[in-house]
Amino acid sequence: MNMQNCRTVYGETLVQLGRENERIVVLEADLSKTTMTKLFEKEFPGRFFEMGIGEQNMVSVAAGLALCGKIAFANSFAVFAAGRPYDQIRVSVCIGKLNVKIVGSSCGISDFGDGATHQGIEDVAIMRAIPNMTVLSPADGIETKKMVKAAVEYDGPVYIRIPRNDIPDVTDEKQEFEIGRPAVIREGKDVIVFAHGYMVYKALKAADALEKQGISARIVNVSTLKPVDEKAIKKLAEGVKGIVTVEEHTIIGGLASIVAFAMRGSGLPLEAVAIQDCFGQSALSYEQLLEHYGLTDAAIVNAVKKVLK
Amino acid sequence: MAISQEKIKELEKTAKKLRYDIVMMIGAGKPGHLGGSCSIADIVAVLYFHKMRHNPKNLKWPDRDRLLLSKGHAALAQYAALAECGYFPKKELATLKELGTILQGHPEMLRTAGIEAYTGSLGQGLSVACGMAMAGKIDKKDYKVYCILGDGEIAEGQIWEASLTAAFYKLDNLVAIFDKNLVQATGPIVERYDTNPHPEKWEAFGWHVIVIDGHDIRQIADALDEADKVKGKPVTLIAHTVKSKGVSFAEGKAEFHHGIMTQEQFETARRLFED
Numbered sequence: 001m002n003m004q005n006c007r008t009v010y011g012e013t014l015v016q017l018g019r020e021n022e023r024i025v026v027l028e029a030d031l032s033k034t035t036m037t038k039l040f041e042k043e044f045p046g047r048f049f050e051m052g053i054g055e056q057n058m059v060s061v062a063a064g065l066a067l068c069g070k071i072a073f074a075n076s077f078a079v080f081a082a083g084r085p086y087d088q089i090r091v092s093v094c095i096g097k098l099n100v101k102i103v104g105s106s107c108g109i110s111d112f113g114d115g116a117t118h119q120g121i122e123d124v125a126i127m128r129a130i131p132n133m134t135v136l137s138p139a140d141g142i143e144t145k146k147m148v149k150a151a152v153e154y155d156g157p158v159y160i161r162i163p164r165n166d167i168p169d170v171t172d173e174k175q176e177f178e179i180g181r182p183a184v185i186r187e188g189k190d191v192i193v194f195a196h197g198y199m200v201y202k203a204l205k206a207a208d209a210l211e212k213q214g215i216s217a218r219i220v221n222v223s224t225l226k227p228v229d230e231k232a233i234k235k236l237a238e239g240v241k242g243i244v245t246v247e248e249h250t251i252i253g254g255l256a257s258i259v260a261f262a263m264r265g266s267g268l269p270l271e272a273v274a275i276q277d278c279f280g281q282s283a284l285s286y287e288q289l290l291e292h293y294g295l296t297d298a299a300i301v302n303a304v305k306k307v308l309k
Numbered sequence: 310m311a312i313s314q315e316k317i318k319e320l321e322k323t324a325k326k327l328r329y330d331i332v333m334m335i336g337a338g339k340p341g342h343l344g345g346s347c348s349i350a351d352i353v354a355v356l357y358f359h360k361m362r363h364n365p366k367n368l369k370w371p372d373r374d375r376l377l378l379s380k381g382h383a384a385l386a387q388y389a390a391l392a393e394c395g396y397f398p399k400k401e402l403a404t405l406k407e408l409g410t411i412l413q414g415h416p417e418m419l420r421t422a423g424i425e426a427y428t429g430s431l432g433q434g435l436s437v438a439c440g441m442a443m444a445g446k447i448d449k450k451d452y453k454v455y456c457i458l459g460d461g462e463i464a465e466g467q468i469w470e471a472s473l474t475a476a477f478y479k480l481d482n483l484v485a486i487f488d489k490n491l492v493q494a495t496g497p498i499v500e501r502y503d504t505n506p507h508p509e510k511w512e513a514f515g516w517h518v519i520v521i522d523g524h525d526i527r528q529i530a531d532a533l534d535e536a537d538k539v540k541g542k543p544v545t546l547i548a549h550t551v552k553s554k555g556v557s558f559a560e561g562k563a564e565f566h567h568g569i570m571t572q573e574q575f576e577t578a579r580r581l582f583e584d
Contacts, residue, residue, distance in 0.1 A: 046447065047447065049443065049478070052470075052473065052474075054473075056432075056436075056467045056470065057471050060434075060436030060437050061437070061439050061440040061474060063436075063440060064436065064438060064439060064440020064442075065440040065441070066440070067418075067425065067437070067440070067441055068441050068444030068445065068448070069371075069444065069448075087433075088436075088467075090430075091433060092426070092430075092436070092437055095417065095419075096418050096426065
Protein backbone atom coordinates (compact mmCIF):
# COMPACT_ATOMS: atom_id res chain seq x y z
CA MET A 1 0.00 0.00 0.00
CA ASN A 2 1.17 3.49 -0.79
CA MET A 3 1.91 5.46 2.38
CA GLN A 4 1.62 9.25 2.57
CA ASN A 5 1.99 11.87 5.23
CA CYS A 6 -1.14 14.04 5.32
CA ARG A 7 0.76 16.98 6.82
CA THR A 8 3.17 17.01 3.89
CA VAL A 9 0.32 16.63 1.44
CA TYR A 10 -1.46 19.51 3.17
CA GLY A 11 1.60 21.76 2.96
CA GLU A 12 2.21 20.93 -0.70
CA THR A 13 -1.44 21.42 -1.58
CA LEU A 14 -1.47 24.85 0.07
CA VAL A 15 1.50 25.86 -2.07
CA GLN A 16 -0.17 24.58 -5.21
CA LEU A 17 -3.44 26.37 -4.42
CA GLY A 18 -1.50 29.45 -3.39
CA ARG A 19 -0.08 29.66 -6.90
CA GLU A 20 -3.56 29.61 -8.40
CA ASN A 21 -5.23 31.84 -5.85
CA GLU A 22 -3.65 35.00 -4.53
CA ARG A 23 -6.33 35.40 -1.88
CA ILE A 24 -4.93 32.51 0.17
CA VAL A 25 -3.01 33.59 3.27
CA VAL A 26 -1.56 31.35 5.96
CA LEU A 27 -1.20 32.00 9.69
CA GLU A 28 0.92 29.98 12.06
CA ALA A 29 1.53 29.71 15.78
CA ASP A 30 5.15 28.54 15.71
CA LEU A 31 4.41 25.03 14.44
CA SER A 32 5.06 25.55 10.72
CA LYS A 33 7.82 22.95 10.73
CA THR A 34 5.35 20.33 11.94
CA THR A 35 2.11 21.42 10.26
CA MET A 36 4.20 21.80 7.07
CA THR A 37 2.96 25.30 6.30
CA LYS A 38 6.69 26.09 6.12
CA LEU A 39 6.37 25.08 2.47
CA PHE A 40 3.92 27.92 1.89
CA GLU A 41 6.10 30.32 3.87
CA LYS A 42 9.06 29.53 1.64
CA GLU A 43 7.19 30.22 -1.58
CA PHE A 44 4.90 33.05 -0.42
CA PRO A 45 6.62 34.92 2.42
CA GLY A 46 4.35 37.94 1.85
CA ARG A 47 1.22 35.88 2.44
CA PHE A 48 2.50 33.92 5.41
CA PHE A 49 2.16 35.29 8.93
CA GLU A 50 3.96 33.94 11.93
CA MET A 51 1.65 34.86 14.80
CA GLY A 52 3.84 33.66 17.63
CA ILE A 53 2.50 31.18 20.14
CA GLY A 54 -0.92 32.80 20.42
CA GLU A 55 -3.74 30.82 18.85
CA GLN A 56 -6.61 33.02 20.05
CA ASN A 57 -5.16 36.15 18.48
CA MET A 58 -4.25 34.14 15.37
CA VAL A 59 -7.85 33.12 14.78
CA SER A 60 -9.28 36.62 15.24
CA VAL A 61 -6.56 38.07 12.99
CA ALA A 62 -7.54 35.46 10.39
CA ALA A 63 -11.11 36.76 10.70
CA GLY A 64 -9.91 40.30 9.98
CA LEU A 65 -8.03 39.11 6.92
CA ALA A 66 -11.10 37.21 5.72
CA LEU A 67 -13.21 40.36 6.20
CA CYS A 68 -10.92 42.02 3.65
CA GLY A 69 -11.31 39.28 1.06
CA LYS A 70 -8.61 36.80 2.03
CA ILE A 71 -9.00 33.05 2.39
CA ALA A 72 -7.21 32.61 5.70
CA PHE A 73 -5.76 29.29 6.88
CA ALA A 74 -5.03 29.32 10.63
CA ASN A 75 -2.88 26.42 11.73
CA SER A 76 -1.88 24.62 14.88
CA PHE A 77 -2.19 21.19 16.46
CA ALA A 78 -5.83 20.07 16.61
CA VAL A 79 -5.91 20.46 20.36
CA PHE A 80 -4.73 24.10 20.19
CA ALA A 81 -6.48 24.96 16.93
CA ALA A 82 -9.95 23.88 18.02
CA GLY A 83 -9.78 24.05 21.80
CA ARG A 84 -7.82 27.08 22.83
CA PRO A 85 -9.48 29.62 20.51
CA TYR A 86 -12.99 28.19 20.82
CA ASP A 87 -14.62 31.54 21.50
CA GLN A 88 -12.59 33.29 18.79
CA ILE A 89 -13.73 30.67 16.26
CA ARG A 90 -17.29 31.07 17.49
CA VAL A 91 -17.50 34.88 17.60
CA SER A 92 -14.80 36.30 15.33
CA VAL A 93 -15.28 33.69 12.60
CA CYS A 94 -18.45 31.61 12.66
CA ILE A 95 -21.30 34.01 13.43
CA GLY A 96 -20.29 36.01 10.36
CA LYS A 97 -19.61 32.87 8.25
CA LEU A 98 -16.15 34.16 7.44
CA ASN A 99 -13.77 32.52 5.03
CA VAL A 100 -11.41 31.16 7.67
CA LYS A 101 -10.08 27.61 7.55
CA ILE A 102 -8.93 26.21 10.88
CA VAL A 103 -6.50 23.35 10.35
CA GLY A 104 -5.89 21.08 13.33
CA SER A 105 -2.75 19.07 12.74
CA SER A 106 -1.52 16.06 14.73
CA CYS A 107 -5.13 15.18 15.47
CA GLY A 108 -6.46 12.46 17.74
CA ILE A 109 -3.67 10.62 19.53
CA SER A 110 -1.39 10.76 16.49
CA ASP A 111 1.05 12.92 18.44
CA PHE A 112 1.78 9.82 20.50
CA GLY A 113 4.91 11.05 22.26
CA ASP A 114 3.66 14.37 23.59
CA GLY A 115 0.92 13.03 25.83
CA ALA A 116 -2.53 14.19 26.89
CA THR A 117 -1.81 17.94 26.64
CA HIS A 118 -1.09 17.65 22.92
CA GLN A 119 -3.64 15.05 21.83
CA GLY A 120 -6.77 16.52 20.27
CA ILE A 121 -9.52 14.04 21.02
CA GLU A 122 -12.46 16.44 21.48
CA ASP A 123 -11.91 18.70 18.46
CA VAL A 124 -14.67 17.21 16.32
CA ALA A 125 -17.22 17.58 19.13
CA ILE A 126 -16.21 21.17 19.84
CA MET A 127 -16.16 22.27 16.20
CA ARG A 128 -19.41 20.49 15.35
CA ALA A 129 -21.20 22.33 18.12
CA ILE A 130 -20.61 25.72 16.50
CA PRO A 131 -23.28 26.85 14.00
CA ASN A 132 -22.00 27.58 10.46
CA MET A 133 -18.90 25.39 10.90
CA THR A 134 -18.02 22.63 8.44
CA VAL A 135 -15.95 19.78 9.89
CA LEU A 136 -13.72 17.58 7.74
CA SER A 137 -11.44 14.62 8.46
CA PRO A 138 -9.42 13.06 5.62
CA ALA A 139 -8.85 9.31 5.52
CA ASP A 140 -5.53 9.57 3.69
CA GLY A 141 -3.22 11.78 1.66
CA ILE A 142 -5.35 11.49 -1.46
CA GLU A 143 -8.39 12.82 0.34
CA THR A 144 -6.37 15.49 2.18
CA LYS A 145 -5.44 17.06 -1.14
CA LYS A 146 -9.00 17.10 -2.45
CA MET A 147 -10.34 18.35 0.85
CA VAL A 148 -8.04 21.36 1.09
CA LYS A 149 -9.03 22.30 -2.44
CA ALA A 150 -12.71 21.94 -1.54
CA ALA A 151 -12.16 24.08 1.56
CA VAL A 152 -10.73 26.87 -0.59
CA GLU A 153 -13.65 26.65 -3.00
CA TYR A 154 -16.19 26.68 -0.16
CA ASP A 155 -17.03 30.20 1.01
CA GLY A 156 -17.22 29.94 4.81
CA PRO A 157 -15.60 28.52 7.92
CA VAL A 158 -14.10 25.04 7.73
CA TYR A 159 -12.27 22.91 10.28
CA ILE A 160 -9.95 20.20 8.93
CA ARG A 161 -8.20 17.70 11.20
CA ILE A 162 -4.92 16.34 9.86
CA PRO A 163 -3.21 13.14 11.09
CA ARG A 164 0.46 13.35 12.06
CA ASN A 165 1.92 10.04 10.88
CA ASP A 166 2.39 8.32 7.53
CA ILE A 167 -0.78 6.43 6.70
CA PRO A 168 -1.79 4.19 3.80
CA ASP A 169 -3.90 5.39 0.89
CA VAL A 170 -7.40 3.94 1.15
CA THR A 171 -9.51 6.21 -1.04
CA ASP A 172 -9.80 6.24 -4.79
CA GLU A 173 -7.78 8.89 -6.59
CA LYS A 174 -10.47 9.10 -9.26
CA GLN A 175 -13.41 9.60 -6.90
CA GLU A 176 -14.53 13.19 -6.59
CA PHE A 177 -14.63 14.68 -3.11
CA GLU A 178 -17.76 16.53 -2.14
CA ILE A 179 -18.31 18.16 1.24
CA GLY A 180 -21.10 16.33 3.06
CA ARG A 181 -21.03 13.08 1.15
CA PRO A 182 -20.10 9.84 2.93
CA ALA A 183 -18.39 7.40 0.56
CA VAL A 184 -18.44 3.60 0.43
CA ILE A 185 -14.85 2.37 0.47
CA ARG A 186 -15.69 -1.31 0.39
CA GLU A 187 -18.94 -3.06 -0.38
CA GLY A 188 -20.49 -5.53 2.04
CA LYS A 189 -23.92 -6.69 3.13
CA ASP A 190 -24.02 -8.01 6.70
CA VAL A 191 -22.83 -5.04 8.69
CA ILE A 192 -21.92 -1.41 8.08
CA VAL A 193 -18.86 0.23 9.59
CA PHE A 194 -18.70 4.02 9.58
CA ALA A 195 -15.24 5.47 10.16
CA HIS A 196 -13.19 8.60 9.52
CA GLY A 197 -9.53 9.52 9.39
CA TYR A 198 -6.91 6.82 9.87
CA MET A 199 -9.63 4.58 11.33
CA VAL A 200 -10.95 3.95 7.81
CA TYR A 201 -7.81 1.88 7.21
CA LYS A 202 -8.35 -0.01 10.46
CA ALA A 203 -11.92 -0.72 9.39
CA LEU A 204 -10.70 -2.09 6.04
CA LYS A 205 -8.29 -4.41 7.83
CA ALA A 206 -11.11 -5.56 10.07
CA ALA A 207 -13.22 -6.22 6.96
CA ASP A 208 -10.47 -8.49 5.61
CA ALA A 209 -10.43 -10.48 8.84
CA LEU A 210 -14.22 -10.66 8.93
CA GLU A 211 -14.38 -11.87 5.35
CA LYS A 212 -12.28 -14.88 6.31
CA GLN A 213 -14.92 -15.65 8.92
CA GLY A 214 -17.73 -15.32 6.39
CA ILE A 215 -18.90 -11.86 7.47
CA SER A 216 -19.28 -9.21 4.81
CA ALA A 217 -18.71 -5.66 6.05
CA ARG A 218 -19.57 -2.45 4.20
CA ILE A 219 -17.01 0.23 5.03
CA VAL A 220 -18.02 3.87 4.78
CA ASN A 221 -15.69 6.85 5.02
CA VAL A 222 -17.52 9.69 6.76
CA SER A 223 -14.97 12.37 5.99
CA THR A 224 -17.46 15.18 6.47
CA LEU A 225 -18.54 15.26 10.11
CA LYS A 226 -20.64 18.36 9.56
CA PRO A 227 -22.90 18.96 7.75
CA VAL A 228 -24.27 15.45 8.17
CA ASP A 229 -26.27 13.89 5.35
CA GLU A 230 -28.66 11.83 7.48
CA LYS A 231 -30.52 10.52 4.47
CA ALA A 232 -27.30 9.23 2.91
CA ILE A 233 -26.29 7.51 6.14
CA LYS A 234 -29.69 5.81 6.40
CA LYS A 235 -29.57 4.75 2.77
CA LEU A 236 -26.08 3.31 3.12
CA ALA A 237 -27.25 1.26 6.10
CA GLU A 238 -30.14 -0.31 4.22
CA GLY A 239 -30.14 -4.09 4.41
CA VAL A 240 -27.46 -4.53 7.07
CA LYS A 241 -28.02 -6.19 10.42
CA GLY A 242 -25.85 -3.97 12.55
CA ILE A 243 -23.81 -0.77 12.74
CA VAL A 244 -20.33 -0.01 14.05
CA THR A 245 -18.68 3.39 14.25
CA VAL A 246 -14.93 3.90 14.53
CA GLU A 247 -13.18 7.14 15.41
CA GLU A 248 -9.91 8.39 16.82
CA HIS A 249 -11.81 10.77 19.06
CA THR A 250 -13.70 10.73 22.32
CA ILE A 251 -16.93 8.76 22.17
CA ILE A 252 -18.81 11.95 23.06
CA GLY A 253 -19.93 14.26 20.26
CA GLY A 254 -18.18 12.62 17.32
CA LEU A 255 -19.02 9.95 14.76
CA ALA A 256 -20.78 7.66 17.26
CA SER A 257 -23.12 10.51 18.16
CA ILE A 258 -23.66 11.42 14.50
CA VAL A 259 -24.55 7.91 13.37
CA ALA A 260 -26.58 7.00 16.47
CA PHE A 261 -28.72 10.08 15.94
CA ALA A 262 -29.06 9.59 12.19
CA MET A 263 -30.11 5.97 12.71
CA ARG A 264 -32.53 6.69 15.57
CA GLY A 265 -35.63 4.59 15.34
CA SER A 266 -34.04 2.07 12.99
CA GLY A 267 -33.83 -0.60 15.68
CA LEU A 268 -30.42 -1.68 14.41
CA PRO A 269 -27.83 -2.62 17.05
CA LEU A 270 -24.92 -0.17 17.21
CA GLU A 271 -21.47 -0.35 18.76
CA ALA A 272 -18.87 2.40 18.93
CA VAL A 273 -15.12 1.96 18.76
CA ALA A 274 -13.76 5.23 20.14
CA ILE A 275 -11.65 6.69 22.89
CA GLN A 276 -13.71 6.39 26.03
CA ASP A 277 -14.33 9.49 28.12
CA CYS A 278 -10.67 9.84 29.10
CA PHE A 279 -7.49 11.71 28.17
CA GLY A 280 -4.59 10.24 26.21
CA GLN A 281 -1.00 9.79 27.38
CA SER A 282 2.50 9.35 25.98
CA ALA A 283 3.66 6.19 24.26
CA LEU A 284 6.72 5.24 22.24
CA SER A 285 4.73 4.47 19.12
CA TYR A 286 1.42 5.47 17.55
CA GLU A 287 0.27 1.89 17.11
CA GLN A 288 1.02 1.08 20.74
CA LEU A 289 -1.15 3.99 21.85
CA LEU A 290 -3.97 3.06 19.47
CA GLU A 291 -3.90 -0.45 20.89
CA HIS A 292 -3.97 0.86 24.45
CA TYR A 293 -7.14 2.83 23.72
CA GLY A 294 -8.75 -0.02 21.80
CA LEU A 295 -8.55 1.56 18.35
CA THR A 296 -7.53 -1.60 16.47
CA ASP A 297 -8.88 -3.82 13.72
CA ALA A 298 -9.35 -6.53 16.34
CA ALA A 299 -11.56 -4.21 18.37
CA ILE A 300 -13.61 -3.46 15.25
CA VAL A 301 -13.98 -7.20 14.55
CA ASN A 302 -15.24 -7.70 18.11
CA ALA A 303 -17.67 -4.81 17.79
CA VAL A 304 -19.02 -6.24 14.53
CA LYS A 305 -19.55 -9.64 16.12
CA LYS A 306 -21.35 -8.01 19.00
CA VAL A 307 -23.85 -6.22 16.79
CA LEU A 308 -24.43 -9.38 14.76
CA LYS A 309 -25.13 -11.53 17.78
CA MET B 310 -5.22 70.74 8.24
CA ALA B 311 -6.32 71.71 11.72
CA ILE B 312 -10.00 71.37 12.50
CA SER B 313 -11.98 74.62 12.33
CA GLN B 314 -13.86 76.16 15.23
CA GLU B 315 -16.99 75.85 13.16
CA LYS B 316 -16.49 72.12 12.62
CA ILE B 317 -15.84 71.64 16.33
CA LYS B 318 -19.16 73.29 17.16
CA GLU B 319 -20.90 71.11 14.61
CA LEU B 320 -19.34 67.91 15.99
CA GLU B 321 -20.26 68.89 19.53
CA LYS B 322 -23.83 69.14 18.36
CA THR B 323 -23.54 65.78 16.63
CA ALA B 324 -22.18 64.13 19.78
CA LYS B 325 -25.09 65.58 21.72
CA LYS B 326 -27.45 64.11 19.15
CA LEU B 327 -25.77 60.72 19.48
CA ARG B 328 -26.19 60.84 23.26
CA TYR B 329 -29.84 61.74 22.80
CA ASP B 330 -30.30 58.70 20.56
CA ILE B 331 -28.47 56.47 23.05
CA VAL B 332 -30.81 57.57 25.83
CA MET B 333 -33.87 57.09 23.61
CA MET B 334 -32.70 53.63 22.50
CA ILE B 335 -32.40 52.48 26.09
CA GLY B 336 -35.59 54.15 27.35
CA ALA B 337 -36.99 53.85 30.86
CA GLY B 338 -37.25 50.67 32.90
CA LYS B 339 -34.97 48.58 30.68
CA PRO B 340 -31.28 47.84 31.07
CA GLY B 341 -28.88 49.27 28.51
CA HIS B 342 -25.20 50.03 28.10
CA LEU B 343 -25.48 53.73 28.84
CA GLY B 344 -22.08 54.24 30.47
CA GLY B 345 -19.70 52.96 27.82
CA SER B 346 -21.81 54.26 24.93
CA CYS B 347 -21.82 57.81 26.29
CA SER B 348 -18.12 57.76 27.13
CA ILE B 349 -17.21 57.18 23.46
CA ALA B 350 -19.86 59.43 21.86
CA ASP B 351 -17.46 62.32 21.13
CA ILE B 352 -14.84 59.99 19.67
CA VAL B 353 -17.42 58.26 17.49
CA ALA B 354 -18.76 61.63 16.31
CA VAL B 355 -15.30 62.80 15.23
CA LEU B 356 -14.59 59.51 13.45
CA TYR B 357 -17.80 59.22 11.44
CA PHE B 358 -18.51 62.91 10.81
CA HIS B 359 -15.01 64.27 10.34
CA LYS B 360 -12.17 61.79 10.10
CA MET B 361 -13.20 58.57 8.43
CA ARG B 362 -13.43 57.95 4.71
CA HIS B 363 -16.67 56.05 4.28
CA ASN B 364 -19.79 55.92 2.18
CA PRO B 365 -23.16 54.68 3.46
CA LYS B 366 -24.18 54.03 -0.16
CA ASN B 367 -21.21 51.76 -0.82
CA LEU B 368 -20.84 49.37 2.09
CA LYS B 369 -18.26 47.14 0.40
CA TRP B 370 -16.03 49.95 -0.82
CA PRO B 371 -12.59 48.30 -0.43
CA ASP B 372 -10.86 51.62 0.32
CA ARG B 373 -13.13 52.66 3.19
CA ASP B 374 -11.78 53.30 6.66
CA ARG B 375 -13.10 50.82 9.20
CA LEU B 376 -14.22 51.26 12.79
CA LEU B 377 -14.51 48.29 15.13
CA LEU B 378 -15.83 48.42 18.65
CA SER B 379 -13.80 45.83 20.45
CA LYS B 380 -15.84 46.92 23.47
CA GLY B 381 -18.92 45.89 21.54
CA HIS B 382 -21.36 46.67 24.33
CA ALA B 383 -20.95 50.36 23.46
CA ALA B 384 -22.62 49.61 20.11
CA LEU B 385 -25.41 52.10 20.84
CA ALA B 386 -23.05 54.98 20.08
CA GLN B 387 -22.10 53.37 16.78
CA TYR B 388 -25.71 52.55 15.88
CA ALA B 389 -26.70 56.17 16.52
CA ALA B 390 -23.86 57.40 14.30
CA LEU B 391 -24.59 54.91 11.51
CA ALA B 392 -28.26 55.92 11.48
CA GLU B 393 -27.29 59.60 11.44
CA CYS B 394 -24.99 58.91 8.49
CA GLY B 395 -27.79 57.15 6.65
CA TYR B 396 -26.60 53.55 6.78
CA PHE B 397 -30.13 52.59 7.82
CA PRO B 398 -33.32 54.51 8.68
CA LYS B 399 -33.29 56.29 12.03
CA LYS B 400 -36.55 54.64 13.01
CA GLU B 401 -34.65 51.34 13.34
CA LEU B 402 -33.02 52.72 16.50
CA ALA B 403 -36.31 52.17 18.33
CA THR B 404 -36.06 48.43 17.64
CA LEU B 405 -32.83 47.87 19.60
CA LYS B 406 -32.66 44.31 20.96
CA GLU B 407 -36.17 43.40 19.77
CA LEU B 408 -36.55 39.92 18.36
CA GLY B 409 -35.50 40.00 14.70
CA THR B 410 -34.05 43.51 14.84
CA ILE B 411 -31.09 44.63 12.79
CA LEU B 412 -29.69 46.19 16.00
CA GLN B 413 -28.47 43.44 18.28
CA GLY B 414 -27.18 43.91 21.80
CA HIS B 415 -23.67 43.59 20.37
CA PRO B 416 -22.47 44.49 16.87
CA GLU B 417 -23.30 42.04 14.11
CA MET B 418 -21.92 42.63 10.65
CA LEU B 419 -24.42 40.55 8.69
CA ARG B 420 -27.41 42.24 10.34
CA THR B 421 -26.38 45.88 10.48
CA ALA B 422 -25.21 48.00 7.57
CA GLY B 423 -21.96 49.73 8.48
CA ILE B 424 -20.92 47.22 11.14
CA GLU B 425 -17.64 45.63 10.07
CA ALA B 426 -17.30 42.49 12.22
CA TYR B 427 -18.63 40.53 15.17
CA THR B 428 -17.30 41.99 18.39
CA GLY B 429 -18.25 42.20 22.01
CA SER B 430 -16.87 38.96 23.30
CA LEU B 431 -14.24 41.19 24.87
CA GLY B 432 -10.64 41.10 23.76
CA GLN B 433 -11.17 39.98 20.17
CA GLY B 434 -11.74 43.22 18.28
CA LEU B 435 -8.17 44.45 18.24
CA SER B 436 -7.02 41.17 16.67
CA VAL B 437 -9.69 41.42 13.97
CA ALA B 438 -8.58 45.02 13.37
CA CYS B 439 -4.98 43.80 13.02
CA GLY B 440 -6.11 41.30 10.37
CA MET B 441 -7.84 44.08 8.44
CA ALA B 442 -4.76 46.28 8.68
CA MET B 443 -2.54 43.39 7.52
CA ALA B 444 -4.83 42.85 4.53
CA GLY B 445 -4.47 46.56 3.76
CA LYS B 446 -0.69 46.15 3.72
CA ILE B 447 -0.86 43.08 1.45
CA ASP B 448 -3.19 44.85 -0.96
CA LYS B 449 -1.25 48.13 -0.76
CA LYS B 450 -4.37 50.04 0.23
CA ASP B 451 -4.28 53.23 2.24
CA TYR B 452 -7.39 52.73 4.39
CA LYS B 453 -7.19 53.06 8.16
CA VAL B 454 -8.56 50.70 10.74
CA TYR B 455 -9.81 52.23 14.00
CA CYS B 456 -10.57 50.09 17.00
CA ILE B 457 -12.13 51.29 20.27
CA LEU B 458 -11.13 49.40 23.42
CA GLY B 459 -12.11 49.72 27.06
CA ASP B 460 -9.86 50.01 30.08
CA GLY B 461 -11.69 47.11 31.70
CA GLU B 462 -11.42 45.08 28.51
CA ILE B 463 -7.64 45.09 28.42
CA ALA B 464 -7.59 42.56 31.24
CA GLU B 465 -8.25 40.14 28.37
CA GLY B 466 -4.89 38.66 27.41
CA GLN B 467 -5.79 38.58 23.74
CA ILE B 468 -5.54 42.38 23.62
CA TRP B 469 -1.85 42.07 24.42
CA GLU B 470 -1.37 39.28 21.91
CA ALA B 471 -2.89 41.61 19.31
CA SER B 472 -0.75 44.53 20.47
CA LEU B 473 2.34 42.40 19.78
CA THR B 474 1.02 41.58 16.32
CA ALA B 475 0.39 45.25 15.50
CA ALA B 476 3.89 46.24 16.56
CA PHE B 477 5.62 43.26 14.93
CA TYR B 478 3.90 43.82 11.59
CA LYS B 479 4.37 47.61 11.88
CA LEU B 480 0.68 48.30 11.40
CA ASP B 481 0.80 52.07 11.08
CA ASN B 482 -2.59 51.85 9.38
CA LEU B 483 -4.14 50.79 12.68
CA VAL B 484 -5.26 53.19 15.41
CA ALA B 485 -6.48 51.86 18.74
CA ILE B 486 -8.60 54.27 20.74
CA PHE B 487 -8.51 53.45 24.37
CA ASP B 488 -11.64 54.60 26.17
CA LYS B 489 -10.27 55.15 29.64
CA ASN B 490 -13.55 55.71 31.46
CA LEU B 491 -12.18 54.27 34.70
CA VAL B 492 -15.14 52.03 35.48
CA GLN B 493 -15.91 48.39 34.73
CA ALA B 494 -19.25 46.65 35.27
CA THR B 495 -18.71 46.01 38.97
CA GLY B 496 -16.94 49.22 40.02
CA PRO B 497 -13.92 51.47 39.61
CA ILE B 498 -11.11 49.73 37.75
CA VAL B 499 -8.45 50.79 40.28
CA GLU B 500 -10.42 49.02 43.00
CA ARG B 501 -11.76 46.04 41.11
CA TYR B 502 -8.89 44.97 38.83
CA ASP B 503 -6.34 47.65 38.14
CA THR B 504 -5.02 47.54 34.58
CA ASN B 505 -2.79 50.64 35.01
CA PRO B 506 -0.37 52.03 34.06
CA HIS B 507 -1.64 52.43 30.54
CA PRO B 508 0.72 54.66 28.47
CA GLU B 509 3.75 52.76 29.76
CA LYS B 510 2.23 49.40 28.83
CA TRP B 511 1.33 50.42 25.28
CA GLU B 512 4.73 52.05 24.77
CA ALA B 513 6.50 48.94 26.04
CA PHE B 514 4.50 46.90 23.55
CA GLY B 515 5.82 49.05 20.72
CA TRP B 516 3.00 51.52 20.13
CA HIS B 517 3.07 55.27 19.58
CA VAL B 518 0.98 56.68 22.41
CA ILE B 519 -1.03 59.92 22.38
CA VAL B 520 -2.89 60.93 25.54
CA ILE B 521 -5.99 63.08 25.13
CA ASP B 522 -9.19 64.24 26.75
CA GLY B 523 -11.70 61.97 25.04
CA HIS B 524 -14.46 64.57 25.30
CA ASP B 525 -12.50 67.41 23.68
CA ILE B 526 -13.37 67.41 19.99
CA ARG B 527 -10.26 69.38 19.00
CA GLN B 528 -7.95 67.04 20.90
CA ILE B 529 -9.59 63.97 19.38
CA ALA B 530 -9.35 65.37 15.84
CA ASP B 531 -5.77 66.57 16.27
CA ALA B 532 -4.68 63.22 17.72
CA LEU B 533 -6.26 61.34 14.81
CA ASP B 534 -4.35 63.61 12.43
CA GLU B 535 -1.14 63.04 14.37
CA ALA B 536 -1.73 59.30 14.09
CA ASP B 537 -1.69 59.64 10.29
CA LYS B 538 1.86 60.96 10.44
CA VAL B 539 3.28 58.08 12.50
CA LYS B 540 5.12 55.58 10.30
CA GLY B 541 6.23 52.05 11.11
CA LYS B 542 4.25 51.78 14.34
CA PRO B 543 0.64 51.36 15.41
CA VAL B 544 -0.87 54.25 17.35
CA THR B 545 -2.99 54.20 20.47
CA LEU B 546 -4.97 57.18 21.65
CA ILE B 547 -5.42 57.00 25.38
CA ALA B 548 -8.63 58.93 25.74
CA HIS B 549 -9.49 60.04 29.25
CA THR B 550 -13.25 59.83 29.43
CA VAL B 551 -16.12 59.80 31.89
CA LYS B 552 -18.46 56.85 32.08
CA SER B 553 -21.99 57.95 31.09
CA LYS B 554 -20.53 61.35 30.10
CA GLY B 555 -23.21 64.02 29.95
CA VAL B 556 -25.87 62.09 31.82
CA SER B 557 -25.44 63.99 35.09
CA PHE B 558 -26.97 61.46 37.49
CA ALA B 559 -25.10 58.54 35.93
CA GLU B 560 -21.61 59.98 35.35
CA GLY B 561 -18.82 57.80 36.70
CA LYS B 562 -21.23 55.28 38.15
CA ALA B 563 -20.74 51.53 37.65
CA GLU B 564 -24.47 50.88 38.04
CA PHE B 565 -24.99 52.60 34.70
CA HIS B 566 -22.51 50.35 32.89
CA HIS B 567 -25.61 48.33 32.05
CA GLY B 568 -28.15 50.18 34.14
CA ILE B 569 -31.86 50.83 34.22
CA MET B 570 -33.13 54.40 34.19
CA THR B 571 -36.32 55.16 36.10
CA GLN B 572 -38.96 57.10 34.18
CA GLU B 573 -37.85 60.24 35.97
CA GLN B 574 -34.16 59.65 35.20
CA PHE B 575 -35.02 58.93 31.60
CA GLU B 576 -36.92 62.21 31.28
CA THR B 577 -33.99 64.06 32.86
CA ALA B 578 -31.51 62.42 30.50
CA ARG B 579 -33.65 63.13 27.47
CA ARG B 580 -33.99 66.80 28.37
CA LEU B 581 -30.20 67.06 28.79
CA PHE B 582 -29.64 66.24 25.13
CA GLU B 583 -32.76 67.68 23.53
CA ASP B 584 -32.24 70.56 21.18
